[in-house]
Every structure is written in C-alpha cells, then in structure tokens.
Amino acid sequence: MTTLRIMPREMRLMSERILSLTALPKGFFTAVIDHVMYSQKLAFGGFAMLETRFDVLAKADPAKIAIASETAGTLELDAAGEHAWFVVPTLLDLAGEFVARFGEARITVANALDPAELKIAQALAGRTGLALTVREGDAPVFTATAQPLTGIVAQDDPTLWALLCDGVQIDAELWWRTYHHAKKALAADTVVSRRHAGPMIVNEDGTVIGRKDNDDETDISFLAAPGAQNTQGENAKP
C-alpha cells in the first residue's frame, strides 16, 4: 500500500468541503472539521470513515442530541443515533460546564453511531482546558477535570502538535478519492464563472471589459473557452 504524508491544512480543507456537501448547517460543520483529522491521527476511522459514512453524515441532525438525565456533576447524554463526531462538541461543552460548576464531570454517552470515535474527545479536550478520561463500552463514560491552558500547543493539544509537525500517513488511493469527493464542493468552470475573477472580463463576443495594461499578456481565447482546457495540475492528476 502506498501512503502519502498529508498535512493538517489539506485534511481540514477536504473535510470542510466534504461536510459542506451534507445538509448540516455551515456554522456547525465548520466547527467539527478537525474531528476527521484527529480520528485519522489516532488510528480510528478517519478519512475511510468519512467516505463510508458519508450518506449517514449527510442526513445528520445534531440538534436531536439530548440530555437523558442529570444530577450534580453527572449526566447521561442521548446521542439519538447521531454520529460520534457530531456528539463530541456537546460532550466537551457539557463537560466544560460541569467542571466549571462542580469541579469535575462524569458523562455517559448512549446511542452514538460509531461510539469508539467518541475517544477523539480525549485528544480535543486539552485545547478547551479539560483533562478527559474514558471508560470504553457501548455507552462510554467520560470523566473530566480542569487542565489549565498554557498557550503552548504542544502541551495543551499534543495531537494537534503532532499533526502540525508530522501530518498523517494516509493510503494514497483513499486520499485521492477523498480529494475528488471534496472537489464536488467547487463550482463548475464556465464562461460565466470565469468572469467572476481576474483583472479583465472577456465577453462572449470576445470583447474585453477592463484595462488591458495588466501586464500578463493574457491569452484571451483561453479565458473565453473554459472547460476545453485544463490546468497543468489537472492534466497531471492521478
């Protein structure tokens, strides 16, 4: 198997684009794009799971996640069948609230899809000022306490630091499938859309709007006929 070293910027970009193809609100999926990357780094489902679970993720409704029961410092969370990646934010929020109120939190999560993925919450907790431990199971139990932030990424969030330093090795075929899936979030290149950027606009009749002193010796025919010609990079795509 050939693997590629993929860095956080690319993983974040691909996750964001793929999640943008779901029905999830932008203000939500933008906040959870790191979860796929953490899952990959921690050798859980990662990008393979993003691929295989996409149909489920596309129909997700994180507002269905609810508190089943609650006492001081202890809480049972009903994930309502939502995917673990989308339960993690609520889990961390409630842990943060309880730690602030009671000094510690004990949260059980039931009915999450792919519950093993909830463990990424452990890695993400540090950046929110929490130390999280987990007892695994179908309904895993999380215990949280305060972990003061230092402002140093390597200490607050060692997983992110490892990602920034070394990236992740990902199967090349999986990565390129992910890449092409993510490209669906980009817009088709049309004559009209080419007019939405650049220092000049080429009309359908070949006339030009804008100054021509842009100093790049633009090939007008190239701009006027998108789709027929791809970029160097597109030609070389695996």
Place this chain on the structure above:
Amino acid sequence: MTATAEFPVSGSAVPAPRPGSILMTPARLAAIQPSRVSGARAFMNKMVRERWDISVQRFDIDKSAAGTFVYSIKSPDCEFSFIGFSFPPSRTARTGRIIGRAWDMMGTLNEGPATEADIESARVELPKLYSGRATPNALIWCRSNRSMRVFDQTLAALADGNQPEISALSEVCYLMRNTGLDGNGTFGTRSFPSLGADHPLGGVLQAQLLTAYLMREYSCDLVEHLASLKSDKAVKIDPTTRRFLGVGNGSALGLIFFIQKHPRLINALLTARENAIAKARALAVEKGDDRVAQLLELVQRAIVFRQQDKMVYEAFTSSQQIAADLQQVAQALDALRQTGLVNGERASYPLDALAQHFDDTLSPEAGEIFLSLLVELVPDMVDDAIRAIDAPDEFTVQASEKACDLLTLVRRDYGWALEADMAHPHAYRYVWYKSETAEEPRRGARDEVPDALDLGLDICGGVQKLAADLEASPADLTLARFLMKHPQHRHLVARIQSLRGLTYHTPHANINAEAFVPIDLVRLMNVGIHGIDKTRDFLNRNLRGVLYHGAPTPQDIRAGYTGTWFYPAEPATA
C-alpha cells in the same frame, strides 16, 4: 512673555490607538500604507540585521530559457535552498490567474541544502500543482511569469552592452511577477505553526516573503544570464537599477478568504501598527528635533516616489494627488522643526496634532503614509511587536458562559454587524466560491452561479441570527445547552469568544452585499500587510503591484546594508 503664554496649547490627551469603529471600515483599511510592520519590510530588515547569505549554486539554463537553478540561503543558524525550473515563455493559455497554464518558472523553497533527490522530486511534482506532493522539507511552492515586454527590452539592452531604459522599467518596476506562493501544508509542505518562533522563517509570512525576494533575484539573474548567452558584449544590470526592480505581485479575491480565516493574525498586525503609531504620536518632539528632521526626510522621499509613479489607478487616489498632499505634510514638518509649533500653536503632542490635522485635510492614503513613516521613529517597538506575534487559527467554545453574557459581548463588539441591513434585496447578492479548475477564488452574482456553494463567512447575517436566538433564550442558559439546541451557531460562538478583547480582527463589512468593494480588503492585505507598492487596481477586485521595490541585493544584505531602501527614486539615466 513665555512661550506658553504666547502660543495657545492644544491637544493634551495622550494619543491612543484608533478605535476599531474607525479603523476597521473597508475604506479605511484600504488606505493603510506599507510600513515597518509590513511583511516585506520587516523581513528584509531581519535579513539585513542578521546578514543572511544568498548565493547561486546552479544555473543550468539554456538560451531558450529552459533549465534548472538552485540558490542557497544561509541564515545565521540554518541553510535553505530555492530549487526552480525555468521554462521558455509560451503565449498559449497564458494569464496571470491561477487557472493559467503557462508559467515561466516553478520552484520550491526547502529547508536544508538542495540534494539531487530534492531537485528531481520537485521536477516531477511541481507541475502537478494540487495533485503533486512536496518533500517533507519543503516550505513553499511557487511560480512566476515574466513581464514579457519589459523583460525582453531589458534582455535586448543588456545583450547590446547597454543598461535598460529606466522609463520603460518604471512602467511596471519588475521583470517577473509572482503568480503563486503556496505553503503551510499545501501540497504536503511543512505546517508553519510547527516552525516555532525561534525558526529563521518562523515569523509572520516569512517563508513566503523569502521566496518572493528570491523571485526578484532570480528574475535579474535570469535576464543577465540570457543576455550573456546571446552576446559576448553583454553587461550586467547596474546595481542601483537592480535594487529598483522589485518582483511583481498579482493578487485578488483569495485574500479575503485569508482575512476571514486568520482574524488573530490580522488583529496582531494591525495592533502592532496602531500601537506603534500611538507611541510615535506621543513623542515629545521640539524645535530642532532630529526625529522631526528624520521624518521630514522620509516624507520628501515619499513625495519623489509618488511623483515618479507611472501607474494608472482606477479607484484609488492618484499618486500626483498624494504627492501634493505630502507636500503639505513636508511644509508642516519643516515648520515644526524650525518653530516647534503646529499651525502656529504649541501642542502637548505635536506629532499627534499634525496627524489629527492631516486626518481632516488630506487624502486618506496620504494621511496613512504619514502614520506609516511615524512608525520609523519607534523602530525597536515595532520589531519587538512583530517578533512576539502568535496567532493560532483554532477557536474553542467557553461552554459555561451564560447566554446573556455572550449577548452583551455581541451587542458591544458587533454593533456594526447587527446594524447591517440584511433584509435589503442586495444584502446577499453575491456568492464567494472556488472553481473546480485550479480552485480559483471567485465572487459572482448568486443568480449567475446558482449551484455554487458559498465558501465565505457571513458574519453579519450570522451575528444577527445568533443575537436573535440568544435574546429568545433564558438569560442564564449556558452556552453548552444553547449550542445543543442551536448547533448552527457553534462556529460563530467559538469565534466570538476566542476573539474577545481584540480590536482589529474583523473588517466591518457584509462581503456578500452589492455595496461591498472587494479590492478594499485585497488592498489591506497587499499594501498594508504585505508591503507592496504601486498597486494598480482592476475591476475593483484585482491588484498588480511591486514587492521589494528598492530592496537591497544579496551583496547588500551580506554587507549589512544601512539606510532607507523603500520608496526608491528612479535610477539616474546614464
């Protein structure tokens, strides 16, 4: 009679940084001018201070311009290599846009000396762009194109044993133009946050800025090399002319995505500049003060620079107007130097009084030039502030905070967003998206690209919806529970909380609106933050300008160049 009794005293309040409500409007951000805080100037100052050593290791380029080159760059502690490939210029599919296919140079900036393996990997991978993979030691992938006419004129002149005509050079002020600097994990390049503050290129934008400088050097080396292959009587570019030739830069809509993605960085850079300006405005300068003389000299330099500017601007104030405005600045500074007075009055803070006066009387650009030059009076403060910048991209939710407290914060800091008329028919007229071809950032009328996903961040609309849901929630509801019910607000809540207490993080604008002028923010990035001069504007969305205009050569850097290099005057014609 005492001087105090003879002249009224004005303005006793200690000068402070400008409020966000003034600075963060797009029109004001667009007026910000290059300064010591700007990337190119800050990085060049660092290279000169540390006497970096830049040298050509390999230049195997034939007379058609096809070949390979390698530069070595040595900081006091590290060595880097710039590996590039030169291509014969082609007019087919040539455009400065990212969707173009014709590049005259593609290169990679790597950590460590160049190895044959690095060179061969780059040769294979660079042309693939988004589907290529960088080696683990790569920091930046780049490409550039010639300014064909100016390059050819220069080549012909040098081959004939002559220097190029300054009048022709000054029409663009560069031989090649940057058309892409990609790093920080793109294509598998190293993530910049992992470099750390102690790394020679660990500062703000430094890897990109070193690469851009190397493009400038490469463009001059290439034209000299091709001239020498063409003729035995070829000469090299006169050093003064070589300094005058910066590297071109074309930028556009992608920079607005950058601003939205990096609010902490934008805040840090603007804060550094505003704090330095406030400190300089508070200097107790007096009659005969050397600092006023220094400032006057810089202003006079800026006047000449603007008078000689041949660029044509569509939307921006003409350089002739700015030069005329700066003449007023020079006169006022000369009066201050000779009399210690500002407009005939004694001021508690004379430079502040001048700045206030210019704010009311000059074009915004001229006023900002004055403020940028003021910063030169507090150089150590600026340099220290730049070194201290740390601006991570991650946001987190502070879940135990109450809904009422967040609502108070939103009302206090985002009044501009709450006041935006998002019900106006043109409030969402435009959509920000990227093309499937080369991921070109675009902005178009929504009805012209109905299937395009909006990749921009709707701050105004988002803040208004968030405020409405907060108002409808119990005041003591924690955000943990608020976000359970309203998961669509998660990103904005994290962003607002994470940016709490910062003043200059977000331009006060609805970027989707008909009334929004993209080039205002493109200009902020290019001019104020990158430090690009002579930025020609096109269609209110694109800029073409000159980076490192007047910058020291590698020989100058190695020798620890002293003096002012920015705002260069045209070289005297021989």
